[in-house]
Amino acid sequence: MLPVLAIRGTEPGRKDLLETDLRDIGLRGLALYQSIDMINYIMRLQGDEDNSTIAQLKVRSVLTPISSPPPDKFLYFEVSNNLTHYYCLEVENNGQGLGEIQSSDKVVLSGHSLGGHLSALAQCLFPDLFDETFTYNAPGFDPPANPILSPGPPM
Numbered sequence: 001m002l003p004v005l006a007i008r009g010t011e012p013g014r015k016d017l018l019e020t021d022l023r024d025i026g027l028r029g030l031a032l033y034q035s036i037d038m039i040n041y042i043m044r045l046q047g048d049e050d051n052s053t054i055a056q057l058k059v060r061s062v063l064t065p066i067s068s069p070p071p072d073k074f075l076y077f078e079v080s081n082n083l084t085h086y087y088c089l090e091v092e093n094n095g096q097g098l099g100e101i102q103s104s105d106k107v108v109l110s111g112h113s114l115g116g117h118l119s120a121l122a123q124c125l126f127p128d129l130f131d132e133t134f135t136y137n138a139p140g141f142d143p144p145a146n147p148i149l150s151p152g153p154p155m
């Protein structure tokens with residue numbers, strides 16, 4: 001029997017509806033903060049229970065005047081009111097492994113609405129982990145058009 005990871009949809013309230021669905025997915029094309037939470041959880045699921053140094057991602061915001069140089073590494077930026085808002089990704093090795101998924105496991109992934117959006121992203125990011133993915137009424141994302149997921153210009 002294959003293990004299943006089911007990701008819930010939007011819950012009523014300000015965070016999911018206004019911030020995630022409307023702002024993040026509607027304007028940016030990606031549920032950034034919930035995507036990071038999902039990635040961290042999947043990494044913890046794969047980590048051994050005795051390991052408390054699982055890599056965990058964190059988004060850091062940096063506000064600078066438009067004329068200032070950007071931070072060394074950033075995922076995405078927005079400009080408004082003569083300020084540039086940078087979203088930087090950092091890694092901290094402070095996650096506790098859960099030991100729920102073994103390296104040989106193939107997992108079935110399922111999600112509805114916001115959960116479907118996150119499931120589709122998880123399938124793209126962890127293709128060797130997920131055997132099948134089922135999404136229902138999910139807003140999609142377009143990696144080539146999305147500044148967060150796009151690899152950017154070749155160097």
